[in-house]
C-alpha cells in the first residue's frame with residue numbers, strides 16, 4: 001500500500017535531506033515532514049487500453065521514464081503487470097552490484113518524485129541522501145554512492161525535476177534502527193538512550209538481520225542475517241489459498257490475509273487465522289534461532305530494538321525469550337528515520 005502524506009516544495013537553493021531504506025520488499029523514504037513507501041518492484045510499462053487516467057490517479061508517482069524506457073513501479077506494477085514481467089531487487093543475475101544499483105537508482109528516483117510531487121519545469125533540487133545496505137553488502141557501498149551521487153533527471157507522472165544529489169551516506173542497514181533510538185530527529189545525542197550494548201533485530205521481507213552495537217562499536221561476531229523473512233509466511237498462505245480456491249492469489253490479497261487473518265471469498269469473510277499462525281512459525285523460529293546463535297540467553301545485551309515490517313509478527317515470541325526487547329514505533333520506518341537522524345547529526349557536526 002503506497003502512502004504519502006502532504007507534499008513538500010524544495011525551496012530553490014535549499015537542500016532536501018532524506019532517509020532512504022531500499023528493502024528487497026518495500027522502499028521507505030522519509031524527510032522531516034514526509035513519508036513515502038511503495039513495493040520494490042517494477043516492470044516495463046504497458047499500454048493501458050481503458051481507464052488510463054483513473055489508474056494513474058490511483059497510483060500517483062508509479063510511472064517513470066528514463067534512458068531504459070518507461071516503467072511501472074510499486075503498486076501500479078503489482079496491479080497491472082503479470083507476475084512474469086515483475087522485476088525485483090532480489091536475486092538479480094550475475095552482475096548483482098551493477099544491476100542492483102541501476103535498480104536502486106530507479107527506485108530512489110521514484111521516491112524523490114513522490115516526495116516532490118507537483119514540481120515540474122525541471123527545477124533543480126539539491127538532495128542529501130542517507131541510506132543503508134545489508135551488513136554483508138557493505139563492500140558495495142562505494143558503488144551505491146557513485147550510482148546515487150550527481151544530477152538525475154526525474155520524469156514521472158507527478159513530477160519533472162533535476163535532482164542534484166550532492167551527498168550520499170551509506171551505513172549497515174541495522175544502524176538505521178540504532179540511530180533512530182540513539183539520535184534525535186534534530187541530530188543530537190538522545191540522552192534517554194543510556195544502555196551500552198544495544199541489539200537490533202530487523203524483520204524484513206526476505207531477511208531477518210540482527211546487529212550488536214557496543215557503545216558505538218559494531219560487533220560483527222554478534223551480528224548476522226538469516227534468509228527467512230516475512231515472505232516465508234506469505235508463500236505458505238499463498239499455497240493454502242491456492243489449495244482451497246484452485247487459483248493463484250494476487251500478492252495484495254495474500255498480504256491482507258497475513259495482516260488480518262481473514263480472506264474475503266466471493267464476498268464472504270473466511271477465517272484463516274490458524275493458517276496464518278502456522279505460516280508464521282518459520283519466521284518466528286528463524287528469528288529466535290538467529291538471536292540465540294549470536295546472543296545466547298541475551299544476558300550481555302542491554303536493550304534489543306525490534307524493527308522492520310515484520311516486527312509485530314514476532315514481537316510476542318521475541319519478548320518472551322528476551323524481555324529487554326522494545327518494539328520500535330512504526331517499526332517498518334525505523335531504518336529510514338534513523339538514516340535521517342544520522343544525516344542531521346553529521347550536518348550538525350559540520351556546522352558546530
Ligand SMILES: Nc1ncnc2c1ncn2[C@@H]1O[C@H](COP(=O)(O)OP(=O)(O)OP(=O)(O)O)[C@@H](O)[C@H]1O
Pocket residue numbers: 022023024025026027203204205206207208229230231255258259307308309310312313332
Ligand atoms: N503491520 C504489519 N503487519 C504485518 N506485516 C507487515 C506490517 N507492516 C509491513 N509488513 C510486511 O513486512 C514485510 C517487511 O517489511 P520491510 O519493509 O521491513 O521489508 P524490506 O526492508 O523490504 O525487506 P528486507 O529487509 O528483507 O530487504 C513486508 O512484506 C511488509 O508487507
Ligand SMILES: [Mg+2]
Pocket residue numbers: 023024202203204205308
Ligand atoms: Mg529491510
